Amino acid sequence: MVGLSAGERQFIYGGIAQDLRSDGRQRLQFRPISVQTGVIPQANGSARATLGATDVIASIKAELGKPAPLRPDKGKVSIFIDCSPTAAPVFEVGAGIDLSSLIVVEGKVCWDLYIDGLVISSDGNLLDALAAAIKAALSNTGIPKVSVSVGASGEDQPEVDVSDEEFMQFDTSGVPVVVTLTKVGRHYIVDATLEEESQMSSAVSVSVNRHGRVCGLIKRGGTGLDPSVVLDMVSVAKHASETLIAVLDSEIASAEAIDDDDAI
Amino acid sequence: MEYVNPLTGFRLDGRRPNEMRQIRGEIGVVAKADGSALFEMGNTKVIAAVYGPREVQNKGQQMDGQALVRCEYSMANFSTGDRARKSKGDRRSTEISLVIRQTMEASILTHLMPRSQIDIFLQVLQADGGTRSACINAATLALADAGIPMRDLVTSCSAGYLCSTPLLDLNYVEDSAGGPDVTVGTLVKMDKVTLLQMDAKLPIEMFTDVLQLAIEGCKAIANYIQEVLLENTKKLECMRGS
Amino acid sequence: MMRELHVSLNQTQKVRLQAAFQHLSDIGSQASSGLLVSVSDTIPVNNEDGILKGHGTSERDGQVVATVCGVVERVNKLVYVRALRARYKPEVGDIIVGRVIEIAPKRWKLEINFSQDAVLMLQSMNLPDGIQRRRTAVDELNMRTIFEENDVICAEVRGFQHDGSLHLQARSQKYGKLERGQLLRVPAYLVKRRKQHFHDLEQYGVDLILGCNGFIWVGEHVVPADNEMVEDQESTLKDKEQSYTPLEIRQNICRIANSVRLISALGFAISVDAIIDTAEASKSSNVDIKDMLGAEFYVQTAEREVQKRISLLKKKRG
Numbered sequence: 001m002v003g004l005s006a007g008e009r010q011f012i013y014g015g016i017a018q019d020l021r022s023d024g025r026q027r028l029q030f031r032p033i034s035v036q037t038g039v040i041p042q043a044n045g046s047a048r049a050t051l052g053a054t055d056v057i058a059s060i061k062a063e064l065g066k067p068a069p070l071r072p073d074k075g076k077v078s079i080f081i082d083c084s085p086t087a088a089p090v091f092e093v094g095a096g097i098d099l100s101s102l103i104v105v106e107g108k109v110c111w112d113l114y115i116d117g118l119v120i121s122s123d124g125n126l127l128d129a130l131a132a133a134i135k136a137a138l139s140n141t142g143i144p145k146v147s148v149s150v151g152a153s154g155e156d157q158p159e160v161d162v163s164d165e166e167f168m169q170f171d172t173s174g175v176p177v178v179v180t181l182t183k184v185g186r187h188y189i190v191d192a193t194l195e196e197e198s199q200m201s202s203a204v205s206v207s208v209n210r211h212g213r214v215c216g217l218i219k220r221g222g223t224g225l226d227p228s229v230v231l232d233m234v235s236v237a238k239h240a241s242e243t244l245i246a247v248l249d250s251e252i253a254s255a256e257a258i259d260d261d262d263a264i
Numbered sequence: 265m266e267y268v269n270p271l272t273g274f275r276l277d278g279r280r281p282n283e284m285r286q287i288r289g290e291i292g293v294v295a296k297a298d299g300s301a302l303f304e305m306g307n308t309k310v311i312a313a314v315y316g317p318r319e320v321q322n323k324g325q326q327m328d329g330q331a332l333v334r335c336e337y338s339m340a341n342f343s344t345g346d347r348a349r350k351s352k353g354d355r356r357s358t359e360i361s362l363v364i365r366q367t368m369e370a371s372i373l374t375h376l377m378p379r380s381q382i383d384i385f386l387q388v389l390q391a392d393g394g395t396r397s398a399c400i401n402a403a404t405l406a407l408a409d410a411g412i413p414m415r416d417l418v419t420s421c422s423a424g425y426l427c428s429t430p431l432l433d434l435n436y437v438e439d440s441a442g443g444p445d446v447t448v449g450t451l452v453k454m455d456k457v458t459l460l461q462m463d464a465k466l467p468i469e470m471f472t473d474v475l476q477l478a479i480e481g482c483k484a485i486a487n488y489i490q491e492v493l494l495e496n497t498k499k500l501e502c503m504r505g506s
Numbered sequence: 507m508m509r510e511l512h513v514s515l516n517q518t519q520k521v522r523l524q525a526a527f528q529h530l531s532d533i534g535s536q537a538s539s540g541l542l543v544s545v546s547d548t549i550p551v552n553n554e555d556g557i558l559k560g561h562g563t564s565e566r567d568g569q570v571v572a573t574v575c576g577v578v579e580r581v582n583k584l585v586y587v588r589a590l591r592a593r594y595k596p597e598v599g600d601i602i603v604g605r606v607i608e609i610a611p612k613r614w615k616l617e618i619n620f621s622q623d624a625v626l627m628l629q630s631m632n633l634p635d636g637i638q639r640r641r642t643a644v645d646e647l648n649m650r651t652i653f654e655e656n657d658v659i660c661a662e663v664r665g666f667q668h669d670g671s672l673h674l675q676a677r678s679q680k681y682g683k684l685e686r687g688q689l690l691r692v693p694a695y696l697v698k699r700r701k702q703h704f705h706d707l708e709q710y711g712v713d714l715i716l717g718c719n720g721f722i723w724v725g726e727h728v729v730p731a732d733n734e735m736v737e738d739q740e741s742t743l744k745d746k747e748q749s750y751t752p753l754e755i756r757q758n759i760c761r762i763a764n765s766v767r768l769i770s771a772l773g774f775a776i777s778v779d780a781i782i783d784t785a786e787a788s789k790s791s792n793v794d795i796k797d798m799l800g801a802e803f804y805v806q807t808a809e810r811e812v813q814k815r816i817s818l819l820k821k822k823r824g
Contacts (some may be wrong), residue, residue, distance in 0.1 A: 003605065003607075003655065003656035004656055005605075005606075005654075005656045005657040005658050005683075005684075005685070006657075006685070007657075007658070007683070007684065007685025007686050007687070007725075008658065008685075008687070008688065008689065010685070010686065010749075010750075011685075011686055011687055011688060011725075011751065013750075014750030014751050014756070015751075015756060015760075017750060018750065018753050018756060020753065020756055020757060020760060020795075021760075022688050022760060022763065023760065023763070023764060023767070023795075023796060023799065024760040024761070024763075024764055024794070024795025024796035024797075024798065024799075025796045026796075029796060031799075032512070032513060032514065032799065032800060032801075033514075034512045034513070034514040035514075039389075040309075040342060040389060040390055041307065041390070042307060042342075042390050042392070043342050046342075050512040052511075052512075053295035053296060053509075055294070055295060055512075057340075057389070059340075059341075059342035061342055080341055082340065082341055084311075084313075084338070084385065084387045114341075114342075116340065116341040116342040118340050118341075118342075118387070118389075120293075120294060120311065120387070121294050121295045121296055121297075122296075123295065123296070251514060254514070254516075292509050294509075295509045298591075298592075298593060299591070316593075316621070317593060317621035318593075318621060318622075319607075319617070319621075319622050319623045328670075331621075373564070373573060377621045378670055379621075379622055379670065380621035380622055408544065408545050408574070408575055409591060410591065410592065410593075411574055411575070411576075411589045411590070411591050411592020411593065412574070412592075413562060413564075413573035413574050414545050414546070414573055414574075415546075415564065415573065416545070416546045416566075417545055417546050452546070453546045453566065453571070454566065490544055490546075490547075493544035493545065493575050494542060494543075494544045494575075496575070497542050497543075497544055497575040497576060497577075497590060498531070498534075498535075498542055499531070499773075500590045500591060500695075500773060501534060501540075501542060501577060501590060502530055502531045502533075502534025502535065503527075503530060503534075503772065503773035503774060504590070504695070504696060504773060504774065504775045505530070505533075505534065505537075505774060505775050505811075505815060
């Protein structure tokens, strides 16, 4: 837990009110974000994202499983977030993946996608960093091509042959980023550091996709928010997400380029 | 299964019986820790973070004559081949935490830091056999990075015995073959064994060979770690300037 | 190297940075003659008699060996290893910055990046009324009005007590509570002991305190109070807003703070000159405060350091 003196708290409040935070950022500016892909070679896809001193790893593993009876034409995705003993606990997120792309044989076989996030070091804004890492990891993911033997029919589980060489890439354009707005005093900021987070009254995490659509929303913190403020925050988050997506895209692209170089 | 090809003498992954996997160590991977390191042995990949020496958190555990050393080992969900959700603090992790703590404690000069506490956190990112050894090697790098005084470098390596051949540094496939797996930790320059674990049976005359092989592995790792540390020290001193 | 700061460099920046680091490493090996050792290395002493083994050394089979990584230093018969990255090693008279963790009977306990919390006794500091007298039970009850939990304060190392605890003192106007600013943490080995650790940067209206323990305070300049107790007033939110640090000074504080962050991330020694130099360089090349932590200025600062050290080396030789 961060303990701050009254003088430091006052300084943080003042900085946010005057739109100049302790590290020189404005209220709606992110810290530099950097992405490295392919950090866990054993996984289907993986990425490490750092946002200041916040450092997270996301890994994607695909396993063949059975689709849920109620949704025979969809694959499954589960997300687990874990903290290395060095950091504080987090919460779960939802992602926007085309589940239909995970189906192998309708009603019989599908891919179960396990997304694991691991926090290595925490300096605030874990959710945004995790979402960024997951997005990068997904774009780094190759799902093996599967051929199904034709003979199988009826009640039998069909036999499948998983290819070692051919992979299908994921369409990650629909995967959203998360922008968390943290309210300190009368203003709200993006990408709060641990110290700033310790002063928050409430926070709203909005996940937004490339088309500016809101995919999810969480409000945390004890203090109540005026509904109009919430709407305002959502539209600000949507705006901030555009810059974030652009930065993230270029980071992912250059990380992939380096990753490919290493492979050769 | 033939773990060693009878004709060529090579192992499944193409190594010779007394050949170690590729090792790599990197210092300073966790931003807020006093010391940290990444250590890879082939596909096995672990991160160690050291905090301290710092004020003891639980006053009841404070010792007047020496530092309290704590160790926590955990495996990432994605670290193993088949993904399984593991609960924290299961028996295997507790056992490994204890083993690593005792091994590191043998080297740390705890009497120089009385009434303080040193925490070693180990996070397995990828497990492919020899995680214990990789953790110990990572912890040694991280402790040195934190500037914590040590008697000697502790390094660890494993060796096994399959197809009538002693094998150095078993990977996951070889480890799960059910043969003996001897994990050794040594204080290299002092020529002392501080950790020795073996499950499964092995004739005593074979054991000597396997143990000797593992000790050779420890020495090779110590040489590498020494290089990494010296390189890092040089970099820190040069960057700081005079 | 870049623990706290991850910058994404493009290809040219990478090459430039690598070249700068190579230069610094070359200059470093020319300038210093100190022997570098890592844990368990033998330190050659040519079988001299009466060698005294200092910090970071130990004996094995009659030889002196290092127990930490660092630089071997000799003072007459004394051999010790100067560790680089490590927690703070206190010396009497050091000026440090710390945070109050706990209030115990007649004492405050402070976190100062040492292996234990340091102790500041009530009798080791001047009372607010400035009168020299015995501390009474009332003073003890009022300790929280002086410093409370989480307060950042500046003090001096007094020394170790018999029980092994580290004691501080704050018997001067310059010591005491620090407010209206930010606390930064850097590795202690980057802050060298000097005559002056308090810096009143008049041109910026900023106070800078370089604690020997690696805690650095950057805050609004305060005029030392004349032993007057500031009367406690219930402040409203509006008062609070009016008492915010003025924007111009805040900009200076943030610029100085980012200079410290940057120099520390690069692993360069932290001195008041280096900090001001970096801040001025960022200003003159119109670098935004937040962009001081970005890739381009990171590389530029490394390159400027190379130039600085080259000219320093020339001066020494010429």
